[in-house]
Amino acid sequence: MNLFTKVDILQSSIRIDYQTKLAFFGSCFADNISLRFAERKFHVLANPLGVIYNPLSIENQIGKIAGEMRDENCLAESWNLWDAQGSFSEEALGKVVAKTLDFLKTADVVFITLGTAFVYFLKETGKAVCNCHKQPAELFERRLISVDEAAEALKNTVAALRKINEKAHIVFTVSPLRHLNDGAHGNNISKSTLHLAVEKVVQEFASENRSAEGSRTTVSYFPSYEIVMDELRDYRFYAEDMTHLSKVAEDYIFERMQATYCDETTIANTKLVKKYMKMANHRIVNPSSPKVAELNQQIVEKAVQLEKQISGLDLSK
Numbered sequence: 001m002n003l004f005t006k007v008d009i010l011q012s013s014i015r016i017d018y019q020t021k022l023a024f025f026g027s028c029f030a031d032n033i034s035l036r037f038a039e040r041k042f043h044v045l046a047n048p049l050g051v052i053y054n055p056l057s058i059e060n061q062i063g064k065i066a067g068e069m070r071d072e073n074c075l076a077e078s079w080n081l082w083d084a085q086g087s088f089s090e091e092a093l094g095k096v097v098a099k100t101l102d103f104l105k106t107a108d109v110v111f112i113t114l115g116t117a118f119v120y121f122l123k124e125t126g127k128a129v130c131n132c133h134k135q136p137a138e139l140f141e142r143r144l145i146s147v148d149e150a151a152e153a154l155k156n157t158v159a160a161l162r163k164i165n166e167k168a169h170i171v172f173t174v175s176p177l178r179h180l181n182d183g184a185h186g187n188n189i190s191k192s193t194l195h196l197a198v199e200k201v202v203q204e205f206a207s208e209n210r211s212a213e214g215s216r217t218t219v220s221y222f223p224s225y226e227i228v229m230d231e232l233r234d235y236r237f238y239a240e241d242m243t244h245l246s247k248v249a250e251d252y253i254f255e256r257m258q259a260t261y262c263d264e265t266t267i268a269n270t271k272l273v274k275k276y277m278k279m280a281n282h283r284i285v286n287p288s289s290p291k292v293a294e295l296n297q298q299i300v301e302k303a304v305q306l307e308k309q310i311s312g313l314d315l316s317k
Helices: 028-039 055-066 090-106 147-164 180-211 223-233 246-261 266-282 289-307
Strands: 021-026 043-046 109-114 118-122 141-145 171-175 219-221
Touching: 021 028, 021 055, 021 090, 021 180, 028 109, 028 246, 043 090, 043 266, 055 109, 090 118, 090 147, 109 147, 118 147, 141 147, 147 171, 147 180, 171 180, 171 223, 180 219, 223 246, 246 266, 266 289
Parallel strands: 021 043, 021 109, 109 171, 171 219
Antiparallel strands: 118 141
């Protein structure tokens, strides 16, 4: 008996292994999935300027990193940026942007997770805002952007990433986390807008790639949203707030991503690394015990062995 609807996902032409450099931008779902790659010691960069939910702010943030947009502060006396989640001094912002740009220049895959099509705009300038930074509500206008607006922002994001690195593969996904402040219907309208925009962009770049000989770049979609809605349609896969996902659900989506982008050897290697990390993170009760020195030696020896066995693995940190 088949008791649930399984989402069929074709294995991607994109291959991820321990030599692959992965960048993640977008909602907190991007943080949760990237964390699973990072825990298994893949080369990962995740949301360097903080969590970001809507297509326009993602466009602004990637454009800033690509050097296409100037910095705009919330207030003259602060470094709270409209295109970032947190606060940055001028020096700190410069370092983060430079580090991110350097990583993206050699990144192999960039995952972009979209959370909502509802966007806050500054009334004074009409600029889309990533984070309101607890500024007065009367400064902003909030509205649902159109499919065309979202698609245009995503196309500009792809263009900015290609300017940085024309060989990087770009994968869009829609966060399965629900934004219920606008009600269930409002959330569905928002997610539908994102799905239609992503499909429009993926199809446009698929057509471009077919006509461009030797092009390595791909723009594709991974169905995180569909996995939760169709396969995990049960509240036991949600956290206590009934909105965020449980650890089990996130682990399951990560497994589906592995099956899509990793070969059997890489999947087996991740299990070896995960087992090693459990040993390396073992809580020490009595540091002066002779057994601790013995364990530390085993950890070092095992790290050397795994790095020789798995090309690209770095356990030095």
